[in-house]
Amino acid sequence: MRRREITSSLFWMFIGLILTIWSLTYPLGSLAQPGSGFLPLGLGILLLIFSAVLLMRALRQTAPTEEKVRMLPARWVNLALTVIVLVVAVFLFEKVGYLLIFFAIALVLPLLAGQITFRRSLIFAVLSAVGVYVIFVWLLKQPLPTGFLER
Amino acid sequence: MDFFSNLALGFGIALTIKNLSFCFLGVLIGTLIGVLPGIGPVATISLLLPTTFGMEPVTSIIMLCGVYYGAMYGGSTTSILVNIPGEAASVVTCLDGYQMARKGRAGPALGISAFGSFIGGTLSIIGLMLLSPLLARMALKFGPPEFFALMLLGLAMVTYLCRGPVLKGLVMALAGLAISCVGQDQISGTTRFTLDSITLMDGMGIVPVAMGLFGIAEVLTNLEQIVKQDILAERVTGIFPTLKDWSDSMWPIIRGSFIGFFVSILPGAGTVIPTFMAYTVEKRISKHPEKFGTGAIEGVAAPETANNAAAAGSMVTLLSLGLPSSVGMAILLGAFIIHGIQPGPLLIAKHPDLFWGTIASMYVGNVMLLVLNLPLIGLWIKILKIPYNLLFPLIVLFCFLGAYSLNNNIYDVLVMIIFGVFGYLMRKYEYEGAPFLLALVLGPMLENAFRQSLIYGDPFIFFNRPITAVLICVSLFLLISPLFKTFSQKRKTIEKVLEEGE
Structure with missing residues (x-):
């Protein structure tokens, strides 16, 4: 459970990072006249923050929580x-x-x-x-x- | 007078041979996919969409709406006979429906769900007919900030109601919004995140993504464990409920209709939440709550009525505001747009034929479903016997064809497969697809409304206008409420009910 949470939050952090960096290549504009990079940049930053919170939560889990963990498929x-x-x-x-x-x-x-x-x-x-x-x-x-x- | 002449116009359109035939086809396909576990209305509407390109918009929408509410009818059959929900809105029907079937009362369970669905569906269409024009008139006064706040509320609701931590739902919604940025920026014309691909210039197609997330991902998940379906009743007899069944179910049906309709109007509620609410309300006010879960007919009547009422109710915001309140509606919005029609406050004024024609067809479709369902139960039982290892290649083939036929572009199929794998992995990691898809559909509209609002020059515009301020505060409250103990406990209760249902 813990390992899966860490993996998934790291994946989203990576996506957030790419989105943030990539958005900076587009015009950001100003708050009164947002450019095409404005919203994606905001989304990228939020994705980074939320995935970091998910990661911290996962790291704080000490023992595996509920045992309803679905294992990797045998098939x-x-x-x-x-x-x-x-x-x-x-x-x-x-x-x-x-x-x-x-x-x-x-x-x-x-x-x-x-x-x-x-x-x-x-x-x-x-x-x-x-x-x-x-x-x-x-x-x-x-x-x-x-x-x-x-x- | 105007109202009746509009309704007459609608019936004039819905009762033409062509529209009647396509309405019939829609409800038939809808019931079929409702019966079959593993394929839901979202994937089906997506893959039928390309076949409607040559049709008139009204005919196409009549058929696709038929698929949507037809699926609500069909879902109960599998829940009652096999204890596997045919589609998500029938999850709660398993609780009492299957128990009724085990006691040899599959017939009355199927009968009451068909009659309840008919009554709920019909009452809800009356509500849709009366409320949509009022809401559309009100929405004419809305500016970009109000639309932005409404869309935000829809996304916040879907995120709040999805299972697991709200943060995971939020991450999925953000990812959906990010994917919606791919393609040409509608305001400045800048091309974003396309990697020089011509296919991506038009943006990420909603239909291939939906088919991937809800069709291919479902197939991959089911492939892990092919469950043998044990059908309880080979032959169902005594479909007509007894007088006692009717007296037990009358109030649950009426309450289910109201709950289904009014709850589904809320952005994000969809068709699943109202069914759980209707079931919980019945259990709570019942004199014999202990009977629920052991085969109480009220436990079948209320949710089955509610899901059909919700199917029509969720169309209110789509037809009057142009905002989808659920994933199914988001795909229907895509269908409108593909046919060159923008749902919203002006839809009723600009396309009265389409609005009233669709509403009239829903009355007709509901009657068709009632007439069609009861005699065809034997056929549905036969279809349920098709082994999944033959059914899933067919679903894959149809998805393949559906994605390709959109633009005759093989890369759309590739997009579908990529999102199928993504959807499968997200399920494994317990992330839900609904906030992602809704965000993908709302993304371009949300970005436009957001940027147009800021162009007014005041960054606090969202908090200066009363409607916008209330909607944004509610959205923020929903998203941060899990931090507070009481609300987090309430949410866990909802989650528990959802899990028990499964």
Whole structure:
């Protein structure tokens, strides 16, 4: 608990610091005529102050408080892989096309979640890709990139 | 006379075949996502938004509003049958609804929540119809300082009401405001914090961020533990409540309607707080408070009525002042803006068709929901049986498509994923997403109002005007109140109730 509080407050302090420094590169104006850096600077300073208070509070905690601490996920590898699959899909989306990308997402994600056979996942992926085509491309006429499948 | 002619205009618009169909579609999708845990109205409205680009604004708003109040109806089904809230405003329904289902009274529980929702929703729309024009007329006298103070109060309320220390909520609100500064400064035209990215020139899109925080983050959180849902009742019978059920629920429904409507008007209250208030009030004034939590029908009727009343009530400030009182309303505000309409005091005068058409459609939508929900309960039970490992890829696909279709820009999808991971981590570290998103939506308006107020030349302008001074003092009081013992204890009580509910 204590460690997580320290980590999160340090993260916000870092963000506050970046925001404060970055805001100084924009015109600050005056109190009667605030410039574009005025509000972000104020936000950055407040973020620094509040995260410092959070940090101090965390440091003052001696023993771990309530034991309802949710530990880091045991399934974090699967979670990380899910995010990686999505990021890769983003970068390949326009080159490969929506049909193959959605097929791949619908095939891989259930397998990552577990408790499903490859065959069921494959059927699900085919149905999802066809469903997206019928609903979004055929019915709603959404312009989606077809990638190298384009004739 | 003017009032009735306006209402007639509204029904003339709402009852066209096209608007009726989209209203039906909206409430149907709303109920569906209300039933399904893991996707709420915020993410759904966000991902449906791109599909409404080709529609007339009024049709689009009718459909999206239908999704919002439809979700309030659907949420109760999951709470009662599975003991998992379909969406946040149905958390408290689990307490007595699930116990009723365990005693074999799932039917009356579902029935009373449908009837209560209908009554609460309808009474609340009457309130919305009467109060919004009055408030809009009053708001015409407001200047930038008043709007700034109102927005500040909304943010302070959301921060105060979020779980965990107020400081964490405050940090999230500040971060949201900081992210809202990305893009072009509306007053001077300076480009800020864009890292030379063309995508960021227009600012951080509300929709991809909302989909990330409330769609992808939810999926990632649920992926950690896929809970097998045990549905208590395979077949629900006896949906119509008995005479005794009605007599027990009549006053909770009436009180729930009033609490839901009036509490939701307060900036930041949203739809969740009124449900807890309605439940607590019923428990407190009941002759048998010990029955609450063991399957008391009043414990289902009051919160379910309150959440539907709150859905319409929270639209009051959006339609009359242009200020969203909750995250759901913030997304709806985004929908208005995307369609080139600025909600606010002039909305009723400039777009009477949209205002009255939407209100009339809500009456129609409520009737549709009542007719639709009771016979379709069997279908919702079947949908609840879909395993989550097949449901979540679909949610991800829809979010992907929704984010991409906004501008046909793949970087919007990337923004969504980044905020999905951010939202997931924030949940792990017990920071709430609501103050962040509301701050992101209000940010540009807040900054404009703040800077325009200061241009008057008096830095104390916020304390020289009575309305502004009161609102700012209330906001500051809310934010510093946890420092005082009595208020901090009260807040902890609210938090405890919220946690018990979960």
